[in-house]
Structure formats: structure tokens, C-alpha cells
Amino acid sequence: MATFGKKASAREVLVKGTVLLDYVRVIRTNPDRAWAKWLNPEDMEIINGQVLASGKYPFMSFCRIGHAVFKEIAQGNLETVRGFGHFFIKGMMEVYGKAVLVPGDPFATIDKFTQMYKVWLIGGGETSMEKLGDKKLVFRIAPPDEGQLEEGTRAYMYQVAGQIEELIHLANGATCRAEVFHNPPTWEFIAEWK
Numbered sequence: 001m002a003t004f005g006k007k008a009s010a011r012e013v014l015v016k017g018t019v020l021l022d023y024v025r026v027i028r029t030n031p032d033r034a035w036a037k038w039l040n041p042e043d044m045e046i047i048n049g050q051v052l053a054s055g056k057y058p059f060m061s062f063c064r065i066g067h068a069v070f071k072e073i074a075q076g077n078l079e080t081v082r083g084f085g086h087f088f089i090k091g092m093m094e095v096y097g098k099a100v101l102v103p104g105d106p107f108a109t110i111d112k113f114t115q116m117y118k119v120w121l122i123g124g125g126e127t128s129m130e131k132l133g134d135k136k137l138v139f140r141i142a143p144p145d146e147g148q149l150e151e152g153t154r155a156y157m158y159q160v161a162g163q164i165e166e167l168i169h170l171a172n173g174a175t176c177r178a179e180v181f182h183n184p185p186t187w188e189f190i191a192e193w194k
Helices: 021-028 041-048 059-072 078-100 106-120 150-172
Strands: 014-016 056-058 126-133 136-142 176-183 186-193
Touching: 014 059, 014 106, 021 041, 021 059, 021 078, 041 059, 056 059, 059 150, 078 106, 078 150, 106 126, 106 136, 106 150, 106 186, 136 150, 150 176, 150 186
Parallel strands: none
Antiparallel strands: 014 056, 126 136, 136 186, 176 186
């Protein structure tokens, strides 16, 4: 089992614009929703500005923006968020597929995915992958510490579960289900496929 070092403060962590772009598009195309209920002026400045895939943005804004989309668009439904994870990873693989996907090898694909998190979350969000059997693995995330809403973090983790499922499917065509477990301070995803 992987052990993680001291977790970074969420206030010190940045995210790449790559992980924000889909959320920003959703908010911009749904201006009638109650975004101000969830977002502060700093967040709205990001949403209304030019979000660059290569840009770096505050992790806390990312958390609030994701939580707002969860509440206003997904209506608090975790399975909807899981589906968004499938959609998100398909788009990411158009950009990062050659660096992440290993055809026929879900283990190597998810292992490379753990490295992708280091690109997307700058200064925090440790990840690991461990093989549990011929067609079973555990993926772990220790998200940055403090200041996050439990509900928002759980929603994001269901999105990650969808990402893992989609990556395994893209790697070998298998149908997969990733179960989500919170073992503070780590989130674990047990993925098994046929």
C-alpha cells in the first residue's frame, strides 16, 4: 500500500486550465443558473476571463467551480458526475492519449494516469496505483488538505471514478466499474473488469 507524505495546503495548490475548461464551458452555457450562490468574485473572474489550457489557477477556485456545477447541473447526483468523468477523459485523451493510453494494458494506462495528476494539480494531490489481481487494481488519491467542502470532494471523486472506468475501457475495451471508498485522508478506487 502506498503511503503519502505531508499533504499540501489546498491554498498552495494550482490546477492547469485543462481541468477547468469543461466546467467553465458548462457555466458559460447556463447563465440562468444560480452560480453566485456557490461562487465568489474571484471564481467569476476566472469564468468570465480567458481560461487557457496551459494556465495555472487556484485549486480552491477549481473546487468551488466544480461544486457549483455539481449542485446546479448534476443536481447533486453522483452517477451524473461519474458520467461526466467518462466524458471528460474522452476529451483529455484527444490531447494526452499518446502519453497515457497503453493499448491492451489497463494497469500501465492507470499508472500513467497517476503521473498525469502531477501535471494537472501543481503542488498537491498525490496519487498511486497498485495491481490487486489479473483484472483488478486500486487507484489512490490524497487530495490537497483543508478548505474543501466534503460534498464537493466526494462529487469530484465520483468524477475520477468515471475517468478510471473510461481509461480502462479505452485501454482494452473492457467494461469496468470503479467503487469509491474514503479512507481519510485518502480516497481509493477499486476497479475491476472482465
